[in-house]
Amino acid sequence: MDFASARAEQKYAALAALASQAVVALDFDGTLSPIVEDPAQAHIHPDAGAVLTALAPKVKAIAVVTGRPARQVLALGGLEEVADALAATGTELLVYGQYGNEHWNSSHRAIVGPRPPVGLATFLRELPRILRKYDAADAYVEEKGLAVAVHTRRLADAQGAFERLLAPLRTAAEAHDLAVEPGKQVIEVRSPGMDKGLVVDKLVDTLGAKAILFAGDDLGDVEAFEALTAWENEGLSTLKVCSASSEESALTPLADVVVKGPDGVLELLRQLATDAG
Structure with a gap:
């Protein structure tokens, strides 16, 4: 230790x-x-x-x-x-x-x-457009019921994609009263509180x-x-x-x-x- x-x-x-x-x-x-x-x-x-x-x-x-x-x-x-x-x-x-x-x-x-947060379904509908715009269309999207996680680990430029996506995903999440939890090459959007x-x-x-x-x-x-x-x-x-x-x-x-x-x-x-x- x-x-x-x-x-x-x-x-x-x-x-x-x-x-x-x-x-x-x-x-x-x-x-x-x-x-x-x-x-x-x-x-x-x-x-x-x-x-x-x-x-x-x-x-x-x-x-x-x-x-x-x-x-x-x-x-x-x-x-x-x-x-x-x-x-x-x-x-x-x-x-x-x-x-x-x-x-x-x-x-x-x-x-x-x-129950899942109200804005999560709308966020999910918008997500593919955001991923395409920031050159991360192949990011792995994990639906969790109460949250959605966008994993960039599998992409060729994993850290670069993570950094490009963090701000726009945060903006989209906040527009739907959702919280953002960044992690190791993953950005999770979930209910706040x-x-x-x-x-x-x-x-x-x-x-x-x-x-x-x-x-x-x-x-x-x-x-x-x-x-x-x-x-x-x-x-x-x-x-x-x-x-x-x-x-x-x-x-x-x-x-x-x-x-x-x-x-x-x-x-x-x-x-x-x-x-x-």
């Missing part, structure tokens, strides 16, 4: 000591699952189930907080099977999909979420947590890191973990711990299971 400072190392030790009252919240893509060109192939790291099962008896709850639809991440992550293993330890698995607009838990196993920071607040409030760890890798996790900072100021023990890659560095200066991708995240969680008080 690469602690950002001696203070960060102290924060890890404090969280480990409070593990039984801690929530461990984890992004999916780039954190539990390696980044791949085809989002439909982003399966969870093969060691993740065993690591989470070993950690579960030591913590209050484990949550997966993702921009993906909850149903999709349950399938890609094999999370129902993980939930079965966690249930044997008495620990609940929580899944928040589409930045918290959808919720699933291992007790009730039903996905709860709102929910983000991963609000999910962090909900986890702390509803579970009565005294400590929380959040691990993420992308711009969509910034709000979660900011929420942890706010809770730290309220006296909670917190730990911000960056799953680092060569593609995105926005979280690195905000993190207490920087690890190398999903392998590093799971190594940290193994260590936490060992160190937990």
